[in-house]
Amino acid sequence: MPNAEFSPSIDSRPTYAGLVSQGAAHGIMVADDAGAEALCDLAGSDASVMDHAHVLLVGAAAGTVARIEALKPRALHGAPDLDAATPLIKRLLSEARMGTHLYLAGSEGLMGLVSALATAEGLPLDAIQMEHRGSIARRMQCVHCKGITEDVTTDPFICSHCGLTLFVRDHFSRRLGVFQGVCVDAEAPGEVPETQEIRA
Amino acid sequence: MSKLALKVTAVETLSPLVKRFRFESPTGAPLPVFSGGAHITVEMPEGEIVRRNSYSLISDPYDGSGYEIAVRREDRGRGGSRHMHTKVREGDEITVSAPANHFQLDLRARKHVLIAGGIGITPFLSQLKQLGMEQKPFELHYAARSREEAAGLKLLPGAAHIHIHISDEGARMDLGAILDGQPLGTHVYTCGPDGLITAVADQAARLGWPKTSVHSEAFTAPPPGEPFEVVVKSSGKTVTVKADQSLLEALEAAKVEIDYSCRGGACGRCETHVTACDGRILHNDHWLSEAERAEQKTIMPCMSRFKGARLELDL
């Protein structure tokens, strides 16, 4: 599956230009199972990019891990989910030096979280390369209770923390790496529009 | 632009060429606080002309009891700094603008590297206070030719992460060594001569630093030059710019409305459209790109001058 094309929206909505090799510079690569495909393509365009790359695969299948291993990255790490990956991402960022490139690939939730961790460490957003692959599920924050619901695929959806029915907005918080969800029936409680699949 | 009528409460010689000035409110009212790297514009009336130069604030950004600046005398300048050095005394009244900032710290940075050349130390003096207050990791490198000329020495606290490089003593600044191996998320800020700013940007680029982590402020007052004339399109009026006057000052004296902030060719605020140009614009700003300069369709009146038959501005 190629880099997803999203329909044009407000400026707040992130877009993902795709990964371009920065050659033999140091790299930190974070990808999920679908995103690993983008890393393979990247290594296909320039094999040297793996020589100094720390790769972290999040929730990847065994076959995917083996494919990345075959590309001989300098180091390969794994984590079952983003929560488990977060301390490792923070450690990789804190040990990295200026000139290290950050390559993210996979779901918007993964890219949003990791880019938020990186910008909190002072890395400018334009220094982060991202390529969307796989599910278009979103990481949504409820603007009312501030709770974050992962893998949202429908609009509206139910906040997993406070139970409000939330409308999926394109408004994105770069600081938190989440889209914002707003109560859909605040004016007329119970009047909820029909549930739809989120589209790209 | 909001103005403040203040009183000069201290003048101190820091080095043969640099003086420190302190301004306070005559009523003791607190002044607006600012952020590290901010500047004020100081008015210097002399006869019928009013010169205005911008100077970085060097005092504590959170201290509203007064503003302090350090002024280097530029004998080849158009007279603003000379005026400050020879005419301004304790007890004088002085008009300044409210602080504005085009050289802020990016407070998301994990670490800040500050690089100053000569009088370019000034914006960092207020930033240091802010960094101390915010408890942010930083290192400062201050390069000067000789200890005698290094006015900043009197204003800098002694601290392990403040490094002084005096070239007369053979301690030249090694930019490669400074920038290499900094932790991811570091931002670098340079203030000083153009050569230093370019050298830092080049070195950072070689080491793969993202452009947006590299900040600079070119520290300049408008240069003097040969007198010239400009035509104001809306009124058809011809304004003469004297040798020791900037185009912006001449337009202000002629009561032409024009916006400004830095008065040093850095902020872009005074950018003016050129409607006719028969001659050559002497661009002295740091705002326009090479291509824009070559086009001669825009000018930054705070810094730039003109040589030729006719220059008409869209004002």
Ligand code: FES
């Ligand atoms: S006033 Fe800032 S560029 Fe002219």
